Structure formats: structure tokens, C-alpha cells
Amino acid sequence: MSVFTDQVLKVVRLVPYGKVASYGQVALMVGVPRAAIQVGWVLHQHGDDVPWWRVINSKGRISTSCMEHTAALQKSLLESEGVEVSEDMMIDMGVFRYAPSQEVLDSLN
DNA sequence: CGAATGACCAAGC
DNA sequence: GGCTTGGCCATTC
Numbered sequence: 001m002s003v004f005t006d007q008v009l010k011v012v013r014l015v016p017y018g019k020v021a022s023y024g025q026v027a028l029m030v031g032v033p034r035a036a037i038q039v040g041w042v043l044h045q046h047g048d049d050v051p052w053w054r055v056i057n058s059k060g061r062i063s064t065s066c067m068e069h070t071a072a073l074q075k076s077l078l079e080s081e082g083v084e085v086s087e088d089m090m091i092d093m094g095v096f097r098y099a100p101s102q103e104v105l106d107s108l109n
Numbered sequence: 110c111g112a113a114t115g116a117c118c119a120a121g122c
Numbered sequence: 123g124g125c126t127t128g129g130c131c132a133t134t135c
Contacts, residue, residue: 004132023117027131033118034130040116041132052116059123063116070116090123 004030008042010108012050018082019098020054020091023063029100029108053077054098062089 007030015021023036030039040063043052053074057063062078062085064070075085083096 002132024119027117032131035117035132037115037117037130038132041114044116047116055116057116058118061123067116074116 004032004035004038005042005046007031007108008039009046009050012039012043012052012055014100014104015051015054015098018096020056020078020083020093020096021098022056022058022060022093024058025098026055029105031108054081056091060091060093062091 008026011026011029012021023039024033026039027033027036032038036058039055043050043055046052055063062071062074064074071089075089078085078091083091085091
């Protein structure tokens with residue numbers, strides 16, 4: 001497991017209950033702003049170790065677009081945490097987006 | 110080492 | 123934000 005993978009897992013675990021973060025944001029926190037897609041890759045492999053359902057794409061849409069059953073699961077998981085998810089798998093980023101504190105960011109290094 | 114792949118992103122229509 | 127295009131980057135083959 002690479003440092004990148006390790007960092008991604010660490011960041012995703014920081015996302016609190018009832019909040020969501022985008023792949024791009026996670027990548028940014030990890031230190032590689034353009035590696036958003038790798039974040040998705042990591043989550044796909046470690047779906048049992050992290051709250052992957054709290055990670056969505058930049059438009060607030062559930063990312064598992066090519067896996068319908070998984071998308072439905074993600075929707076139900078988010079709703080069970082109090083996150084509003086429309087029938088089109090859309091989420092209100094302005095309300096549910098996770099804003100990491102400076103202290104949290106420092107703890108990543 | 111080079112080529113392909115992907116739970117993505119930003120920009121342009 | 124709907125769809126297409128080009129570009130990133132880690133991982134795999």
C-alpha cells in the first residue's frame with residue numbers, strides 16, 4: 001500500500017457523520033489536487049475500511065454512476081445519516097459538504 | 110519502462 | 123448542471 005493510498009484512507013475517515021466530501025477535495029487534502037480519480041480507485045478497493053459513501057463527485061452527485069446497485073446503496077446509507085439525496089442521486093453540497101478545520105489539515109502531515 | 114484504465118475534474122457548447 | 127473533450131495521476135499488465 002502506497003503512502004497516497006494510506007493518506008486517502010486517513011482523510012476519508014475524517015469525514016464526519018452526516019457530511020460528505022468530493023473526490024477532488026479529498027485529493028486536495030492528501031496533497032495531490034489532480035488525483036481525484038485515484039481517490040475513487042482507493043475507495044473501490046477499501047470500501048470495507050472507510051465511509052466511502054460520504055465521498056461524492058464535484059457536482060454533488062453520487063459517483064458510482066456505472067454501478068446502479070451500489071448507487072442505490074450509497075443513497076440509502078447517506079439518507080440514514082441525515083443527508084438529503086434526491087432521486088437523481090444529487091446532494092446539496094452547500095449544506096452537507098465537509099469543511100475540514102486547519103487543525104485537521106495539519107494532522108495529515 | 111510504456112500503455113491502458115478509471116466510483117474524476119475543469120472548461121466549452 | 124446535461125454532454126463531450128482533454129488532461130491528471132496512481133495502479134496494473
